[in-house]
Amino acid sequence: MLTMNSAAQPVPASTRAPGRLVALTASLELPGFTMSFDRDEEIFGEGESADFIYRVVSGAVRISRLIDDGRRQISAFYLPGDVFGLEMDEAHSASAEAVTDCEIALVKRVAVERAAAQDPATAGTLWSLTSAQLRFAQDHLVVLGRRSATEKVGRFLLSMAERACSGGAVSLAMSRLDIADYLGLTIETVSRTFTQLERQGAIGLNGARNIVIRNPAAL
Amino acid sequence: MLTMNSAAQPVPASTRAPGRLVALTASLELPGFTMSFDRDEEIFGEGESADFIYRVVSGAVRISRLIDDGRRQISAFYLPGDVFGLEMDEAHSASAEAVTDCEIALVKRVAVERAAAQDPATAGTLWSLTSAQLRFAQDHLVVLGRRSATEKVGRFLLSMAERACSGGAVSLAMSRLDIADYLGLTIETVSRTFTQLERQGAIGLNGARNIVIRNPAAL
DNA sequence: CGTTTTTTTGAGAGCGGTCAATGATGGTGG
DNA sequence: CCACCATCATTGACCGCTCTCAAAAAAACG
Numbered sequence A, B: 001m002l003t004m005n006s007a008a009q010p011v012p013a014s015t016r017a018p019g020r021l022v023a024l025t026a027s028l029e030l031p032g033f034t035m036s037f038d039r040d041e042e043i044f045g046e047g048e049s050a051d052f053i054y055r056v057v058s059g060a061v062r063i064s065r066l067i068d069d070g071r072r073q074i075s076a077f078y079l080p081g082d083v084f085g086l087e088m089d090e091a092h093s094a095s096a097e098a099v100t101d102c103e104i105a106l107v108k109r110v111a112v113e114r115a116a117a118q119d120p121a122t123a124g125t126l127w128s129l130t131s132a133q134l135r136f137a138q139d140h141l142v143v144l145g146r147r148s149a150t151e152k153v154g155r156f157l158l159s160m161a162e163r164a165c166s167g168g169a170v171s172l173a174m175s176r177l178d179i180a181d182y183l184g185l186t187i188e189t190v191s192r193t194f195t196q197l198e199r200q201g202a203i204g205l206n207g208a209r210n211i212v213i214r215n216p217a218a219l
Numbered sequence C: 001c002g003t004t005t006t007t008t009t010g011a012g013a014g015c016g017g018t019c020a021a022t023g024a025t026g027g028t029g030g
Numbered sequence D: 001c002c003a004c005c006a007t008c009a010t011t012g013a014c015c016g017c018t019c020t021c022a023a024a025a026a027a028a029c030g
Helices: A109-118 A120-144 A149-164 A176-183 A187-199 B109-118 B120-144 B149-164 B176-183 B187-199
Strands: A033-037 A042-044 A052-058 A061-066 A072-078 A095-098 A102-108 A169-171 A203-205 A210-213 B033-037 B042-044 B052-058 B061-066 B072-078 B095-098 B102-108 B169-171 B203-205 B210-213
Touching: A042 A052, A052 A109, A061 A176, A072 A120, A072 A176, A072 B120, A102 A109, A109 A120, A109 B120, A120 A149, A120 B072, A120 B109, A120 B120, A149 A169, A149 A176, A149 A187, A149 A210, A176 A187, A187 A203, B042 B052, B052 B109, B061 B176, B072 B120, B072 B176, B102 B109, B109 B120, B120 B149, B149 B169, B149 B176, B149 B187, B149 B210, B176 B187, B187 B203
Parallel strands: none
Antiparallel strands: A033 A102, A042 A095, A052 A102, A061 A072, A061 A095, A169 A210, A203 A210, B033 B102, B042 B095, B052 B102, B061 B072, B061 B095, B169 B210, B203 B210
């Protein structure tokens, strides 16, 4: 039986820098199942009823909202171990799509709620997870508010490196367009900022999606 | 005995427009007490241990985070009836200050957690409230992402009008600086946008802080 | 190897920021 | 009640950053 247990180890709170990403993972031992999604496939759509809670097993997921003028705002990327779809509402307020081919574990929301009603620890975990997402969103607000493109991209790279837990090397799962829609920039500005950071020696680029952070202080 | 009961009626979910503010209110019947704060007084500070959960009785509150360069990002304004300080963390990740003189109801966090452990409904309320704040933050993300100053100010005014529930007339509790720090703009741009919207006939201005929304569609 | 998608680079324009000064508002004390 | 002062808001001129439009280069895919 599959569970919502998180394989990834959460980042200890004591090591968290303010304004940085927080762990969106936690253990939720409940029966569920997994589904596979192709790249760019929709996991759930804006307005759909929220019947499940999700956890990334492999791959990456983006949460986005379409704006009237055709643009997109991505509010978060979820990586293996992260739980998403927690918003306690009758309907999803945003859509979730696969950034890459990915495997997603699903648990029925009613099962989670039933478990929470019987077990205070589970209820606390749900609150805690939602709270972590809230803090995450507030961190993101700080980045989106009046900051330069260089600062936005720098913060993004640092947070991705922190979440990847692979030292300075980061393999970006998402395209320049995804990054742009996440940071409130254009793909051109994102691209220009990458090359600018490389020329400054702050990062190294091996192809477009393999980044090495050489000088974190410069970001 | 004072309670955390909300006097303000929550906006029904069915009437909520996507991208708009949601109700941050709910009933939490727990013993607590109230405190008064002067304008600009700190209610809690970034890094302080989070021992209480708060509800606005009267006045207005802002949640802000200081950025290294001296600037400020305001993540939310709380109005009478709103509950804040829910982030389930050992320490506050942002500070709360009184926008105007205000009265705040406080409940010890441990009391809330104890109640939640015994009563699933209370635990659900906590999750629901935190979830509403999360959705609120995501709405704000959409506004802060690539949008023009006019759109940002327009969205802000519409959301304030919606929360005030006083028709088209809005009495803004916060300064231009607060609005600027909330929207990621400067006070000059906010001011210019106000006058521009007035000249277009979208809003009416009676002094700097009394707004009448004349043409919501133009925002 | 050809096609499609993604990324990079360039040149020009517009929006919002910065700096600076003026005008309005509100509170205090004479 | 009014003069005074501090704070807040408005307006203007100019500049820089990022967007836009456009094209070339690189990478991914069958």
